[in-house]
Amino acid sequence: MHFYRAHVLVCAGTNCSLRGSRAVRERLAGELARRGLDGEIKVVETGCFGLCEQGPTVVVYPEGVLYCRVTPDDVPELVEEHLLKGRRLERLLYRETAAKAVQTVPQMDFFQGQVRVVLRRCGVIDPDSVEEYIAHGGYQALGKALTQMKPAEVVEEIKASGLRGRGGAGFPTGLKWEFASKAKGDVKYIVCNADEGEPGTFKDRLILEGDPHAILEGMAIAGYAVGARKGYVYIRGEYGLSIQRLERAILQARELGLLGEDIFGSGFGFDVEVRVGAGAYVCGEETALFESLEGGRGEPRLKPPYPTEVGLFGKPTVINNVETLANVPPIIQNGPKWFRQFGTERCPGTKVFTLTGDIVNEGLIEVPMGITLREVIFGIGGGIPGGRGFKMAQTGGTSGGCLPVQLLDVPMDYDELAKVGAALGSGALLVMDDTHCIVDIARVFARFFEHESCGKCVPCREGTMRIHEIVCRIATGEATPKDLDNLEALARTMALACLCPLGQAAPVPVMTTLKYFRDEYEAHIYEKRCPTGTCRTLAGRPALTAAGKGV
Amino acid sequence: MLIPMGGERMTDKAKPVLDLGRIDEIVSRHKGREGALLPVLREVQDFVGYLPREALERVALGLGLSLSKVYGVATFYTLFYTEPKGRHVIRVCESAPCHVQGAREVVEALQKELGVSFGETTPDGRFTLELVSCLGVCGVAPAIMVDDRVYGNLTPETVVAVLQEYR
DSSP states (O other): OOOOSEEEEEEOSHHHHHTTHHHHHHHHHHHHHHTTOTTTEEEEEESOOSOGGGOSOEEEETTTEEEOSOOGGGHHHHIIIIIISOOOOGGGBEESSSSOEEOBGGGOTTTTTOOOSTTTTTTTSOTTOHHHHHHTTTTHHHHHHHHHOOHHHHHHHHHHHTOBOTTTTOOBHHHHHHHHHHSOOSOOEEEEEEOOOSTTOOHHHHHHHHOHHHHHHHHHHHHHHHTOOEEEEEEOTTOHHHHHHHHHHHHHHHHTTSSBSSGGGSSOOBEEEEEEOOSOGGGGSHHHHHHHHTTSOOOOOOSSSOTTTSOGGGSOEEEEEHHHHHHHHHHHHHOHHHHHTSBOSSSBSEEEEEEEESOSSOEEEEEETTOBHHIIIIIITOOOGGGOOEEEEEESSTTSOEEEGGGTTOBOSHHHHHHTTOOOTTSEEEEEETTSOHHHHHHHHHHHHHHHOOSSSHHHHHHHHHHHHHHHHHHHTOOOHHHHHHHHHHHHHHHHHOSSHHHHHTTHHHHHHHHHOHHHHHHHHHSOOOTTSOSTTTTTSOOSSTTOOOO | OEEEOOOSOOOTTOOSEEEHHHHHHHHHHHTTSTTOHHHHHHHHHHHHSSOOHHHHHHHHHHHTOOHHHHHHHHHHSTTOOSSOOOSEEEEEEOSHHHHHTTHHHHHHHHHHHHTOOTTOBOTTSOEEEEEESOOSOGGGOSOEEETTEEEOSOOHHHHHHHHHTTO
């Protein structure tokens, strides 16, 4: 085996690729070859490193020095200084403040407070190399499960870990597996839900791009636990790189006998197939996803029966989110007790969040469950850019609730967020500064649901449209006070009567903004004024208070 | 058997006549596979450029499904088109994370530059503009997708520059 004196990790995630990481990589390879260093320094393409706002990022190991916003023209100097002369290139080091340059990855505030279980290999290994996955402990958990544990013991371990579904609903994963394992039938399925469509969420994409084998390993363990021999990964059609990497990973795993017949000589066989979605948010709902996988319109089914009894093709099915499955191998490998050291009693483990909007460090983070919103936004996230004030944060994507400044100290887990009318959901976190208008953003939320309602049930099909109409009327100053009552009545009806979580959650963002920012709605209705000057038909009208600035 | 197609605009990939033999070949490769319809429609669309009625009829026949079932599926998903599209499809995200980062101005610049609204194609058949929900690249919002390529961190100026790559 060849040893290298240094490894240069270049992020090849979508965000860094958009910022030109491929050109950096090519220049680096050319420069190393030109100087005859290619035999002693290895360039590795990795998945997302998480610091999307600072891309393209380059990390040089063994020291772990992080360089940010690297351009191809920086490469010759970087090679000359760091790799040849052993001096750090100061001007490209990551800076937390203008004066403070961070030397190495572990010293960064961004990583202090983060606990990487799911993302431990993202940005570290080459996702196209099964050998690197195995070298980082990959497939050991599958080996342990198949050779040392009975299926029921695997289910018990997952139950004992307290792992809850990371797709948004937070249902106990071990319980789901137990139901499926006890369901009658010879044919069962494991489905990985990678139809990540919640606006503001891109964690599953980055896990699939950065560590695709982890999902295959998690699915195979699930298959062994419940007695399924076939798995499907349903990925949204927009995620080209994820599809490509996962398909390559499947071929590699089959070649090594890690998928297919008689894995590890245990007699257990399991295989995985990728199915690509065709653009429908509702297919993230599990029964709609089954309909789509079966070749139909992605419309949700009535529950019960639940998927663990009657799922894909009418067979007992375990459907888990990408992040949930990525948690499975480390739990099997290290045990439930290890897993429970992170997070809270009722919500153990970590959670991957994607930070978007008005926040300094946009990108991907992984933190223990129960961390407060304030720690995430003002600690790891680096706060609000441009010295502006915090207005609100939306957790859980567009179907989540909006939280004002007085709720910044709420712990981020399934139960605590539910208490304040919000949801942990998929882990999206959208931060807005005080220049944004609440009614304007509510209009965007409402339009999204009108667009994505599948049309199967009336309360959702009609309700999402009416909510959008009302919020538009408020934004243009044509609303009456009665409209607020209608909004509230609609929201109550939809929460009770809609068939699936899409419709049930559709009023949540509008209702939470109404709850916490009612004065702003009222300014639009009673004073025909947009306090931030965002709603243009109202902007330019004389401001009634000092707050209106007009645009 | 070759059937002439009616649309005035053809995409780069579109053939002047519909090659039913090729559609049959796609169908036969997937036939018998569970849930074959979506993968078949994807491949047919990749080949033809969109999903004309003649193609849907052929798929229905081949898979033993009713035309209404196939049409229902083809019109349910936003990535399937039953009408011809421009040579390049521009998908614009205006969901909340993009909106907060200034997507509204980017959208307006795009519409002004192209002279079309959402769902429309430019008169020269080069671009079709579509509003989509979320492209999943919110870390670089506001973002658009042109065909299979994603562009992020856009401003009203840079989005116009992106179009130049496709002219």
